[in-house]
Amino acid sequence: MSGASGANGSSGAASWVLMRQDDNGNRVEMARFEVRAEAEAAAAEFEARGHKQLYWVAPAVRVVVGAALFDASGLRVLAARRSAPEALAGRWEFPGGKVEPGETVSAALERELREELGVTARAGERLPGAWEVRPGLELQIWTASLLEGDPQPLEDHDELRWLDASTLDSVDWLPQDRFALPHVRHLL
Numbered sequence: 001m002s003g004a005s006g007a008n009g010s011s012g013a014a015s016w017v018l019m020r021q022d023d024n025g026n027r028v029e030m031a032r033f034e035v036r037a038e039a040e041a042a043a044a045e046f047e048a049r050g051h052k053q054l055y056w057v058a059p060a061v062r063v064v065v066g067a068a069l070f071d072a073s074g075l076r077v078l079a080a081r082r083s084a085p086e087a088l089a090g091r092w093e094f095p096g097g098k099v100e101p102g103e104t105v106s107a108a109l110e111r112e113l114r115e116e117l118g119v120t121a122r123a124g125e126r127l128p129g130a131w132e133v134r135p136g137l138e139l140q141i142w143t144a145s146l147l148e149g150d151p152q153p154l155e156d157h158d159e160l161r162w163l164d165a166s167t168l169d170s171v172d173w174l175p176q177d178r179f180a181l182p183h184v185r186h187l188l
């Protein structure tokens, strides 16, 4: 299958996935492709073998993980104000970033918090929901606990603010993040 980058997506450019659903309704990602026609050809090849599985091609979705980072008391969560790009500057978000190919979401969260805020944090659980940032990019929010360090706006942000249940709505959140606020509030 030329053009495939393997089930773990070793190529950052791969943007089409070949999916399979078996008799029990289980869906698995079989391979990733950079070129849609190659993914379609692979799907047709499998279909032609006449097994009972279903094969189809779908756009690969890349995850952006946002961290609902709680302080030691568990009563405050960190919001970060973006400094770039221009279209998003001034809006508030949960610190985080894109999951790299082959990286787990928890590892990406911990890496982004180290890079962006200079802290050591441990990823917790995923909150319900997923929101499209733009086609092919999906935002998930995960909880995180601060283990070490005092968060600083080292990259991508120009201000940080700890918010509690009474101030959670006081900043101008990015639209996708607003959907996650009820779940975050529930934990405060």
Ligand SMILES: Nc1nc2c([nH]c(=O)n2[C@H]2C[C@H](O)[C@@H](COP(=O)(O)OP(=O)(O)OP(=O)(O)O)O2)c(=O)[nH]1
Pocket: 064, 065, 066, 067, 088, 093, 094, 095, 096, 097, 098, 099, 133, 139, 156, 174, 175, 176, 177
């Ligand atoms: N990090 C983060 N990004 C968000 C949130 N909500 C939201 O819409 N976004 C958008 C903003 C960006 O378009 C995109 C994430 O990009 P990013 O710039 O944070 O990712 P990154 O650190 O991996 O950046 P890069 O390496 O690709 O430059 O998702 C959020 O809560 N956290």
